[in-house]
Amino acid sequence: MNKNTIRFIHISDTHIGESINFTLYGKNTFNCTRKLLELISAFNSPFDFVVHTGDIVNNPQNNTVSLARKLFRTVNYPVYFITGNHDNSDVIKEIQTDTSHCSQSSDLLYSFSVNQYQFLFLNLKGAGDGDNHGIFSKEDGDILCNHILDKANFEFIVFLHFPPLQLDCPWVDNEMTLLNNKRFLEIIHCSPAKIRAVFYGHIHNQTCINHNGVIYSSAPSPFCQFRIFASDNEVRFNPDIPVSFNYITVTESDIIVKTVSETDICIRQK
Numbered sequence: 001m002n003k004n005t006i007r008f009i010h011i012s013d014t015h016i017g018e019s020i021n022f023t024l025y026g027k028n029t030f031n032c033t034r035k036l037l038e039l040i041s042a043f044n045s046p047f048d049f050v051v052h053t054g055d056i057v058n059n060p061q062n063n064t065v066s067l068a069r070k071l072f073r074t075v076n077y078p079v080y081f082i083t084g085n086h087d088n089s090d091v092i093k094e095i096q097t098d099t100s101h102c103s104q105s106s107d108l109l110y111s112f113s114v115n116q117y118q119f120l121f122l123n124l125k126g127a128g129d130g131d132n133h134g135i136f137s138k139e140d141g142d143i144l145c146n147h148i149l150d151k152a153n154f155e156f157i158v159f160l161h162f163p164p165l166q167l168d169c170p171w172v173d174n175e176m177t178l179l180n181n182k183r184f185l186e187i188i189h190c191s192p193a194k195i196r197a198v199f200y201g202h203i204h205n206q207t208c209i210n211h212n213g214v215i216y217s218s219a220p221s222p223f224c225q226f227r228i229f230a231s232d233n234e235v236r237f238n239p240d241i242p243v244s245f246n247y248i249t250v251t252e253s254d255i256i257v258k259t260v261s262e263t264d265i266c267i268r269q270k
């Protein structure tokens with residue numbers, strides 16, 4: 001791998017609650033997130049940064065945000081966050097560490113560049129009121145389009161919370177995807193800018209899709225995975241999963257996605 005290789009870790013959907021005892025789908029989300037961060041600390045392969053694609057907290061109230069801050073501010077690697085439908089922009093402001101190297105032109109979007117790659121983070125809104133779709137407004141499209149057209153020399157890696165593609169799973173395709181995804185996909189696939197990959201969360205499970213030459217990949221939740229098969233007409237979840245994350249390698253020719261779980265990393269117990 002040459003100097004143009006970048007490696008990062010993709011995590012998502014930690015849903016930290018208002019106390020360290022908070023449970024969701026039968027699992028303690030604080031403990032699972034703490035274990036996830038310990039696994040990443042113990043992971044002995046190189047990486048440049050970690051990205052969290054949203055639903056950092058379950059409800060953006062004061063206690064919850066300070067618990068999230070307590071967890072994420074103790075790690076000794078950079079973590080970049082975007083909002084999920086359970087977060088708001090204040091959550092990010094509270095827990096995000098140094099972003100002095102990032103450029104931010106609007107609440108929607110911030111980015112930073114390494115070599116020829118630009119990492120682009122989208123804070124999209126959820127539809128709200130119990131609707132789990134994401135919204136991609138005309139204004140969001142205009143901002144994204146202007147941003148990437150302005151930087152035609154870069155190769156872009158894009159992060160958002162909501163799946164922008166159908167996933168061959170009825171309940172996900174009906175309830176969880178990005179509304180107005182047509183405009184999003186037009187920008188990703190039809191603009192002159194070179195978009196290499198799109199990473200997302202929200203579905204609590206790992207997926208990888210090659211859509212017309214662009215890789216779309218989601219990371220697992222550390223505490224509970226949803227079932228996302230073609231026979232799943234409604235939400236089913238599996239809390240008996242190992243804590244896991246995705247390990248991404250970006251080279252000049254490839255995007256490599258590996259799922260790493262606690263069974264792959266030996267942690268000495270106290």
Ligand SMILES: [Fe+2]
Binds near residue numbers: 055085161202
């Ligand atoms: Fe979500």
